[in-house]
Amino acid sequence: MNNQRRLLISRRRFLASTGTGIAATAFAPHLVFAQKKGIVPTMIEEAAKAEIKVHALRGNISVLEGSGGNIAVLTGKDGKLLIDSGFTVSKQRIAAALKSLSPDPITRLINTHWHTDHTDGNDWVHSAGAEITAHVNTKKHLATATRVEGWQWTFPPAPAGALPTTTFSTERSEHHNGTNIALKYYGPAHTDSDVSVVFEQADVIHVGDTWWNGIYPFIDYSTGGSIDGMIRAAERNVATATDKMIVVPGHGPIGNKAGLVEFHTMLVTIRNNVAKLKKEGRSLQETIAAKPTAAYDAKFGQFLITPSFFTTLVYAGV
Incomplete structure (x- = not known):
């Protein structure tokens, strides 16, 4: 059996096993509601009532937590630059949090990848004045109907205003508010559209959903x-991070290189175990x-993904 055929069978087994009850554990804090309503409606419902918490980092960079993925913000005379946009239902609370940072208008938005908890707010952020930059595959997925089997949900094409206005394939450099910003594509990792964003002078990196801190x-x-x-993305994050670098994960608290190393070790160990x-012939359930x-459940298995x-998920890919 060739590798492509084996992977196809593994994915089919994965899809067959991830019914609403299992898929609901992926993101929803209240799992029983997710099981009844579906994961995407539950994510939106949670974002509609979540508090937006502001965490100051350094170099005029802050992080907003509470609407989907972590949103990084760079303030300054060139206007605010956002990394990811969260959910539209959080608009008023995100706007208030942004206003608390500075009176600067929103002028730029970078998406770390295409998933709705990182891009649903694109349209209103663009309407507020932001040009949107993302990987070419982010625009591809947002521009068409896209199915995520793990969430049992098909996303319709996003509004025109939500689509990236500038795209790139491998790397891109920008300069905003006196800061050099380096964007780099990971290759297929969490999705096929993941990018990292480095604020060079501040030694801060946003790695999107290639890192879930403690999850x-x-x-x-x-x-x-x-x-x-x-695993490849985690290896790159470890190699990129300096000892003093602040690392913004897609989900979970702000971290550092030590957290990236721990995450990489966890991924490799569990992949090898599975x-x-x-290879011994064990079924998924076995x-x-x-x-x-087991060695990592006490820390990583207590929140979102069981x-x-x-x-x-690992079984599907080995």
Whole structure:
């Protein structure tokens, strides 16, 4: 059996196993509601009532937490630059948080990848005056109907105003508010559209959903993600980060290089454990029962993605 055929079968097993009950564990704080309503409506409902918390970093850079993925903000005379836009239902609270940072208008937006919890607010941010930059695959997915099987949801094409106005394939450099900003594509990782954003003078990096700090990550096989791609991205993050660098994850608290190293080790260890069980002929359910994530569950398995669901995600890609 060739690798492509084996992966296709693994993905089918993964999709068959991730019913509403399992998929609901991917993001929703209140799992019972997710099981009844579906993961995407639940994410939006949570964002509609969540407080937007502001965390000051350094170099006029802050992070807004509470609407989907973490939003980084660079203030200054050139206008505010945002990394990701959260959910539209959080608009008023995000706008108030931005106003508390400075009176500067919003002029730029960079998307770390295409997922709705990072791009749903694109349209209103663009309407406020922002030009949008993202990887070419982010624009591709936003411009068309895109299915995420792990969420059991098909996203319709985004409004024209939500689409990136500038795209790139591998790397891009920008200068804003006296800061050099380096954008770099990971290759397929969490999705096929993930990019990192480095604020060079401040030594701050936003790595999007290639890092979930203290949380097992979701991997979107529907749009090019894989466990091996996540590991490659984690390796690059470790190599890129300096000892003093502030690292902004897609989800979870602000961290540093030590956190990136721990995350990478966790991914490699669990991937190897699951691959060994699968090579022995264990079924998905038998692999889950063997608890290949046990050493990490106390820390990484207590919030969004359960150990069984993460095992399912890894099993699909080995």
